[in-house]
Structure formats: structure tokens, C-alpha cells
Amino acid sequence: MSKKIVIVGAGPGGLTAGMILAHRGLDVTVVEKRSRVGGRNAELRVGDFSFDTGPTFLHQKFTLDEVFAEAGKRADDYLDFQLLDPMTRLTWNDVTLETTSDMARMEANIEAAFPGHGEGYRRFMSDHGRKLKDIYPCLLKPYHELKALISPTLLKALPHVATTQNVMDVLARYFSDDRLKLAFTFQAKYLGMSPWNCPALFSIISYIEYKYGIYHVRGGLCQISEAMAKVFQQNGGTLRLGCPVREVKFAGKRAAAVLLESGERLDCDDVIVNADYAHAATRLFNGRSQPVEALERKKYSCSTFMLYLGLDTIYPDEPHHHIIFADDYAANVSDIQGQQRVSQDMSIYVRNSSVNDPGVAPPGQSGIYVLVPTINTRHGFDWQSQRAAYRDKVLERIERKTGMKDLRRHIIAERIITPDDWRDDHDVFMGATFNLAHTLDQMLYWRPRNRMSGFDNLYLVGGGTHPGSGLPTIYESARISSNLLCDSHSLPYQRVDFAPQFID
Numbered sequence: 055m056s057k058k059i060v061i062v063g064a065g066p067g068g069l070t071a072g073m074i075l076a077h078r079g080l081d082v083t084v085v086e087k088r089s090r091v092g093g094r095n096a097e098l099r100v101g102d103f104s105f106d107t108g109p110t111f112l113h114q115k116f117t118l119d120e121v122f123a124e125a126g127k128r129a130d131d132y133l134d135f136q137l138l139d140p141m142t143r144l145t146w147n148d149v150t151l152e153t154t155s156d157m158a159r160m161e162a163n164i165e166a167a168f169p170g171h172g173e174g175y176r177r178f179m180s181d182h183g184r185k186l187k188d189i190y191p192c193l194l195k196p197y198h199e200l201k202a203l204i205s206p207t208l209l210k211a212l213p214h215v216a217t218t219q220n221v222m223d224v225l226a227r228y229f230s231d232d233r234l235k236l237a238f239t240f241q242a243k244y245l246g247m248s249p250w251n252c253p254a255l256f257s258i259i260s261y262i263e264y265k266y267g268i269y270h271v272r273g274g275l276c277q278i279s280e281a282m283a284k285v286f287q288q289n290g291g292t293l294r295l296g297c298p299v300r301e302v303k304f305a306g307k308r309a310a311a312v313l314l315e316s317g318e319r320l321d322c323d324d325v326i327v328n329a330d331y332a333h334a335a336t337r338l339f340n341g342r343s344q345p346v347e348a349l350e351r352k353k354y355s356c357s358t359f360m361l362y363l364g365l366d367t368i369y370p371d372e373p374h375h376h377i378i379f380a381d382d383y384a385a386n387v388s389d390i391q392g393q394q395r396v397s398q399d400m401s402i403y404v405r406n407s408s409v410n411d412p413g414v415a416p417p418g419q420s421g422i423y424v425l426v427p428t429i430n431t432r433h434g435f436d437w438q439s440q441r442a443a444y445r446d447k448v449l450e451r452i453e454r455k456t457g458m459k460d461l462r463r464h465i466i467a468e469r470i471i472t473p474d475d476w477r478d479d480h481d482v483f484m485g486a487t488f489n490l491a492h493t494l495d496q497m498l499y500w501r502p503r504n505r506m507s508g509f510d511n512l513y514l515v516g517g518g519t520h521p522g523s524g525l526p527t528i529y530e531s532a533r534i535s536s537n538l539l540c541d542s543h544s545l546p547y548q549r550v551d552f553a554p555q556f557i558d
């Protein structure tokens with residue numbers, strides 16, 4: 055008889071594990087608290103407008119292709135991918151740079167905006183091809199045993215990993231202009247980190263973007279979760295929406311069942327938890343995890359202040375992705391790292407996907423997604439009384455810095471998510487949208503393990519476990535945990551590996 059697996063949460067991590075394990079013949083049930091799949095990657099509807107709640111940049115598409123193939127399917131049969139070119143417009147006070155994965159054009163754009171820096175770009179790309187080749191294999195393995203730290207793959211990557219340098223230090227080897235360094239380091243924000251604190255190894259993220267490009271998915275990146283849910287069910291999995299889990303039931307070191315809020319008990323052979331790690335550890339493990347105080351002492355990512363705006367117009371000349379850096383970016387990042395001050399001189403990311411994907415809004419209208427990195431809820435901030443004023447400040451800055459000069463006049467539908475809302479409505483511990491920080495002492499062996507320590511059969515997937523937050527790494531976390539689970543039952547599986555075609 056096939057083993058019974060219960061997965062708590064239908065975010066990208068839970069859905070990936072679900073579709074892979076169902077394909078391998080296991081009897082898998084995914085229980086999700088909310089009424090739709092996707093978690094932070096779910097669709098968010100505001101009136102007639104469709105938004106992505108969270109992720110809008112898909113990079114390293116080959117990892118998504120791999121996990122679909124591990125589930126016996128082709129991602130391109132379910133999703134309409136669009137490689138974005140140009141990728142992102144970056145705006146500083148006085149300079150603008152349009153990024154692209156076309157190397158010749160990227161070099162020309164850099165030369166036009168930052169004369170003399172084309173050579174640094176070419177060197178960065180060449181060095182980082184080798185760096186990625188060294189580091190990539192380390193992201194594919196579990197680190198639940200200390201001996202994993204002396205594996206040949208990690209030893210090869212050690213010079214890139216075991217260094218006190220940060221990504222800004224790395225970029226200083228290629229560029230003297232701080233603004234241009236930011237064009238290669240702002241991606242640290244995907245980890246919710248400051249480029250001045252983010253470990254040097256993560257300079258590979260901007261390389262991956264600039265080398266392989268970033269993708270939009272028609273209908274929004276939320277369609278990836280919808281497609282995964284479809285594959286999961288086609289593979290025989292059971293999806294139960296609107297089913298909050300109250301707790302995991304243990305028998306000694308074994309997770310024996312999942313108890314739903316309704317009182318129903320789902321007995322099983324293994325449990326996989328996709329709910330935000332620290333949220334689950336404090337609420338769902340019945341006191342069997344670290345105490346709350348220990349979890350509070352850990353380092354967490356920043357949070358985000360979000361605006362989802364339905365407009366009665368389209369701004370056809372505004373880019374798909376636009377990042378407007380704070381006038382004093384270092385001070386803005388330092389506010390966020392300090393976790394106490396909400397910057398008034400803020401950096402803003404604006405996504406105007408209607409220019410490439412008209413279907414996300416009614417004809418002649420468009421949806422604008424605005425993300426402002428800000429402090430998590432560790433020290434508190436009175437968002438209740440400040441949210442309207444902050445919203446106005448953000449919109450005023452967008453009007454000033456972009457071609458959307460009359461943005462406020464065109465808003466006909468709107469939703470705001472504050473850090474408090476991430477914590478209270480989306481079950482994100484401390485409202486830290488990008489999970490546990492990716493500091494060296496919270497990575498690899500020191501990050502919550504894919505098979506949770508202290509338990510025989512409790513697995514984690516998602517941004518809170520190895521390899522970390524960000525869609526490709528979350529997909530990988532689900533594959534690693536699925537493989538560990540299959541190993542524990544001596545179930546055979548074949549690894550799909552498309553990466554060597556790309557990482558040469």
C-alpha cells in the first residue's frame with residue numbers, strides 16, 4: 055500500500071513537493087488554510103483586476119522546468135512564458151539604466167549611462183559563470199548532517215562561501231560607481247537583505263538574471279501555482295482548500311497525524327510543512343519545536359508595504375518592471391536593517407505588467423503592483439494610523455519619478471498590504487516576507503533542515519528551509535525534501551537535471 059503523506063500549505067513549496075511525490079506513486083493530501091492555492095504566490099483579485107500577491111520575477115526557469123519534469127510534465131504545456139527584454143528599468147536621481155540579458159546591448163546600455171564601465175561588466179559575467187558553476191551543486195543537496203559540510207562540492211565552493219565579504223564588496227572589484235554596483239546587488243532584496251550584509255556568494259543572483267533573463271507568465275506568476283495544483287491533482291493528489299491545520303500530532307519522534315481546525319484527524323506516514331517556518335514552529339508543533347524566544351532571537355528578512363492599484367487607463371510607455379532607488383539608498387537600507395525606522399525616502403518597485411499582458415485587467419485598463427521594502431514587525435510601527443499617509447507619499451514619489459504623472463487620478467480599485475497584514479492575515483512570522491535572513495549562520499547546516507532535526511519524518515519545504523527564499527530555491531527545497539522522504543522508504547526515483555545545459 056502506498057505511503058500516506060500530508061502536506062500543510064499549498065504555497066510554491068508544498069505544491070512542488072505534492073506534484074513530485076504524487077507522480078512517484080505516494081498517496082498525497084495537501085491541506086491549505088486559504089480558499090485558493092499559491093500562498094504568497096497566489097492570485098490577488100481586487101475588483102476586476104488580477105494581481106500577483108508576491109513574486110513577479112521568475113529567474114532560473116530551468117529549475118521550474120526540472121520540477122515539472124520530475125512530476126512527469128512539461129511546464130510549457132501549462133504556462134505561457136514571456137522572456138522580458140528589456141528586463142528592468144533602474145532609476146536613480148539622475149541616471150536611468152535599462153537592463154537586458156542580451157550581453158552586447160547590456161554593455162552598450164552600461165556604457166551610455168556609466169561611461170567606461172563596460173569592461174567591468176564583461177569581467178563580472180565571465181567570473182560569475184565560474185562562480186555559479188562552483189556554487190550551484192551545493193544548492194541541490196541537503197545539509198541535515200554535519201558531514202555534508204565536508205563534501206567535495208562544498209569544499210570547491212568554500213572560497214565563495216566562507217568569506218566575511220558582502221555582495222557590495224564583490225561588486226567593488228568590477229565597478230567604481232556605487233549606483234552601478236546597485237544594479238548588480240539590488241537582487242539581494244529578493245532575500246530581504248541589504249547588499250551590505252548579504253553574503254558574497256549571492257552575487258550569483260544578478261548573474262543568473264543577466265545571463266539567463268527573467269520571465270513573466272501570462273496571467274501573472276500566480277499561474278505557476280495554479281498549474282502546479284492542476285498537475286498535482288492530475289497525478290492523483292488530493293487538494294483540500296479552506297482547511298486550516300490546528301497542529302501536527304506526534305508519537306515520540308514521529309509525526310503521526312495532522313489535526314485540522316475542524317477536529318478531523320488525518321493519520322499519515324510523513325508530514326511535510328510548507329507554512330512559514332517560524333509561524334509553524336510557534337503554532338503547529340505543539341511545543342515540540344524551539345521556544346518562541348529562541349525563534350525571536352533569529353534574524354529575519356525585511357517586510358514589504360504593498361499597493362495593488364486598478365487603473366482606468368494604461369501607461370503604455372512605462373516599463374514592465376521599474377525600480378526607483380531611494381535618493382540615499384544606503385540610509386534607506388540601513389533603516390530597514392535597523393528594523394526600527396520606516397524610511398520616508400524609500401525605494402520603490404513598480405510593476406506594470408499590462409504592457410505585456412493585457413488579460414490581467416479589463417480592456418483599456420491596467421493593474422499596477424507597488425512594493426516598498428520596509429521594516430518587519432519586530433519593533434512594531436503604527437501602520438493602522440500611518441498607512442494612508444504612507445500610501446500617499448509612495449504615490450507622490452511614483453508620480454514624480456516616472457511617466458505616471460497623473461497616477462492618483464486614475465485609481466479605481468485598490469488594496470494595501472502592510473507588514474502587520476503579512477503577519478496577521480498571511481501567517482508570516484514577524485511579517486518577514488522573505489523568511490529567515492540568509493546570513494551565513496542561518497544557511498546550509500544552520501538553516502532549519504529539510505528533514506527537521508529531532509524528528510524522524512517531519513519535512514520542511516519553502517523559503518524557511520535550505521536552500522532558501524526565492525522561487526527557484528523554494529522549488530529546489532521541495533525536491534530535496536521529497537528525495538529525503540523517498541530515501542527513507544527506499545522508494546526509487548530518477549533525478550531530472552537540465553542545469554548542465556545552461557551552467558557550462
Ligand SMILES: Cc1cc2nc3c(=O)[nH]c(=O)nc-3n(C[C@H](O)[C@H](O)[C@H](O)COP(=O)(O)OP(=O)(O)OC[C@H]3O[C@@H](n4cnc5c(N)ncnc54)[C@H](O)[C@@H]3O)c2cc1C
Pocket residue numbers: 062063064065066067068085086087088091092093094095107108109110111112113244297298299300328329330338358425481487488515516517518523524525526528
Ligand atoms: C511581496 C513579495 C514579493 C516576492 N517577489 C519574489 C520574486 O519576484 N521572485 C522570487 O523568486 N521570489 C519572490 N518572493 C519570495 C517567495 O518566492 C514567495 O514568498 C513564495 O511564495 C514563498 O513560498 P513558500 O512555499 O515558502 O510559502 P508560502 O507562499 O508562504 O505558502 C505557505 C502556505 O501555507 C499555508 N498555511 C499557513 N498556515 C497554515 C495552516 N495552519 N494550515 C494550512 N495551511 C497553512 C498558507 O496559507 C500558504 O498558502 C516574494 C515574496 C513576497 C512576499
